[in-house]
Amino acid sequence: MKRVVVGLSGGVDSSVAAYLLQEQGYEVIGLFMKNWHDDSVTISNECPWLEDSNDALLVAEKLGIPFQTVDLSEEYKEKIVDYMFKEYEQGRTPNPDVLCNREIKFDVFLKIALSLGADYVATGHYCRKGTLEKDGKEIYQLLAGKDGNKDQSYFLCQLSQDQLSKALFPIGELTKPQVREIAAKLDLITAEKKDSQGLCFIGKVRLPEFLQQQLQPKEGIIIEVPEEASIFNQEVPNFSSEEDTFAYESRNRDYSNEIGKTVGKHQGAHYFTKGQRKGLNVGGTKEGLYVIETDVEKNIIYTGQGANHPGLFKKALFIKNNEIHWIREDLALQPNEKKEVMARIRYRQPLQKATLHQFENGMYVVFEEPQSAITEGQFVAWHHDDEVLGSGVIS
Structure with missing residues (x-):
């Protein structure tokens, strides 16, 4: 029996993910991540972590799986919150959810899971994992969730082959209504629970007040x-060159x-x-x-x-070399190569036709249609069909 640690967040998606893994014959352990202590900036009744960890515990009891809470608030502060402050200070707009997946759930949390003897970690993300063989080597694919309305593959666009090899996404084949239906049949406390909004695992945060803790107001x-x-x-x-043209457009x-x-x-x-x-x-x-x-x-x-x-529209954006990330390392572009893709610059944006142009000092993503509000610090992700091939930080 393979052992899986599920990140139980106290929401319906991760609850059903845990149940499905049990049904598939895995030995399942539930872990709740506590990432935040400071209640002064959360909007008090919106998804406080205490209520969430309690719901996660009740789900674990109902499913009969072992459960514990891990406190990752120190790592979260260092890797996510401090980074956010630094980015905002420089006038960039970070995406904490993408970072939280790369730095916390599939790094710090994954290491804890492996130390508990787990073979995999699982989350309640609406996305799927594929595998293919190439030159005798197994390659992992990050695929969009079947529910087009809830597809969350964008938030995982910074994962590596190594991280994907240890990841499971049990609800990726389901739609949200199907997930709620399963939870209702099992009489889980989370069946009707509203989706949490706000920073990854912090709950709903008043962003200006949150930023004001570190960044002083100035008129x-x-x-x-x-x-x-x-x-x-x-x-x-x-x-005289394509590169200069793209630099101008971006x-x-x-x-x-x-x-x-x-x-x-x-x-x-x-x-x-x-x-x-x-x-x-x-x-x-x-x-x-x-x-x-x-x-x-x-x-x-x-x-x-x-x-x-x-003033809102631009046709191209630039990514520095050290901020280009290929999930499919085997498809990474070499200087002066280009590739037609579908891309998005924010979650839930419909995919847009674009071409990646790799040069010596970085990559330009050039869109067929001008895009609104291309924002430094956010992530652009590129796809082929329903597979996310890679992503990068807009510079």
């Missing part, structure tokens, strides 16, 4: 840039105060992210204001009216 101005501003109608220079525009008018004040450019609409507190515009650029050095937020404002 700055909000500038509105009209869509007819000359910066959007500049003639495109002629470039650049950040050089905004200045003169280009628009001051429409309000904010408490710190580092609390805002491209494409953001809420929290600007500026009224009186015909269409909603969107953040089109933040300048953390000068502490200025540039905004534009409406979701189709030209």
